Amino acid sequence: MPAPLNAAYADVLDLLTIxxxxxxxxxxxxxxxxxxLTKPAGSLGQLEKLVEFLGRWQGKAKPTLDNPMVTIFAGNHGVTDQGVSAFPREVTAQMVANFTxxxxxxxxxxxxHEINLRVFELALELPTGDITREAALDDRMCxxxxxxxxxxxxxxxxxxxIGEMGIGNTTIASAIYAALFGGTGAxxxxxxxxxxDAGLARKADAVDRALAFHGDELHHPLAILARVGGREIAAMLGxxxxxxQQKVPVIIDGFVATSAAAIAFAVNPAAIDHCIFAHVSAEGGHAKVLQAMGVHGLLNLGMRLGEGSGAALAAVLAKTALHLHNNMATFDGAGVSTSEG
Incomplete structure (x- = not known):
């Protein structure tokens, strides 16, 4: 029988429940x-829904985008020792400097597009444990x-x-998805x-070995996060x-960022109601996990960059949608008839 969930997560569980x-x-x-507004009803499609999304979660009949922000969470992963990435993990810190x-x-x-950018570095000098042979994080650290x-x-x-940076973290996200939704690394x-192709095989093998190693310890979404996750994914969940809790709407980026939302969803499906998903990544598993959660990506541009890029583009659409909502003429103001005459 698996051990009960560590008491360190008590407050997290409360916040995900209430x-x-x-x-x-x-x-x-x-x-x-x-x-x-001077247009046929519903004719702006998802742009209209974006304004409703902003208003619903800001709690404002007149939503704002005065202070939109992209947050990038950066972490390093011990699983890179398994040859799962085309780049060494030193690139994580180098890319953080490039962001800045x-x-x-x-x-x-x-x-x-005048969007604020904030980068959170998460102990880049201290990679998480190699998930094929130890827990990524202990429960208190997670x-x-x-x-x-x-x-x-x-x-x-x-x-x-919400976006991320972390060499090796597509392997980590894949392990989370396999633990949550079933299946193998492949x-x-x-x-x-x-x-x-050889690297792809190493990734699949690393995921399979991690799942086998941790076994019954993967009994709860938060335990999965600690055992096979990463610091940037834990921080994105936070x-x-x-x-x-503060009624701020969220746009989730791609394959890796979605893994944090998947942890929240697995604890309480309603926990991601205030999130929209920016795009469908070119990583094949992304469409699968979006479907598993019953959500869809706003865009499909064949992107797999990460670093919040897809989410930022979705925010540009949101800014455009809100501008139209606030600045288009009304039928009365423009003297446009609303019926045949």
Whole structure:
């Protein structure tokens, strides 16, 4: 019989169980205004739904995007010792410096579209345990890292985009998905940083060995996070929890970021109601996990970059949608008839 869940997670479980609901009165007010705009009802499709999403979770009949933020959580992984990545884990810190210097794709997207960018470095000098032979994190460290991720709401953003950076973390995400939803490593792994066929086989094997090694210890979503997860994934889970408590809407990025949402979903499916999923990653397992959670990706651009890039592009759409909602003329104001005459 598996051991009970460590008491270190008591507060996390409480926060994932008792959480605010969305504001349907705000949504009704948004729909009423939308009906007055100079366009056929529903003709802006998902753009209209994006405004409703913002209003529902901000609790505002007039939602705002005055302080949107992309948060990147960066961590390193011991499983890279298994040859699962095309790059060494030193690249994680190098890319973090590139984010800060403005040279990365996400840096340029944020600069162009006036979205704040914040990077959380998670003990990059101390990789997690190699999941094929030990736990990634002990329970206390995992719970503390979840709590650290809750700091993402500092600065009072009105929208948070959640992304990550971590060499080896597509293997980690695949292990989480296999533990949560079943299947083998081969069912979930993709090419990640661009590994060749031999590298892909090593990834699948690493996931299978991790699942076998941890066995009955993978009995609860939070135990799965500690045993085969990573610091950046734990911190992203913390950000998802904190945003719900503070009623901040969330856009989740791709394959790896979704694994944090999957942990929350597995504890309480309603825990991700305040999240939308930016895109369907080119990593094949991403579409599968979105389907398992009953959600869909807003975009499908064949992207697999990570670093919050897809989420930032979805935020650009949200900014556009809100601008249209606030600035289009109404039928009365423009003198446009709403019926044949």
């Amino acid at each position: 959480m605010p609901e969305g504001d349907e009165a705000a949504v009704a007010a948004i729909r009423a205004h939308d009906a007055k 210097a403005g040279g990365a794709a996400i840096s340029q997207i944020c600069a162009l 719970a503390a890292t979840i709590a650290y991720g809750m700091e993402a709401i500092a600065g009072k953003p009105d929208l948070i985009c 069912d979930w792994v993709g090419r990640g940083t661009g590994v060749d 950000a998802i929890i904190a945003t719900r």
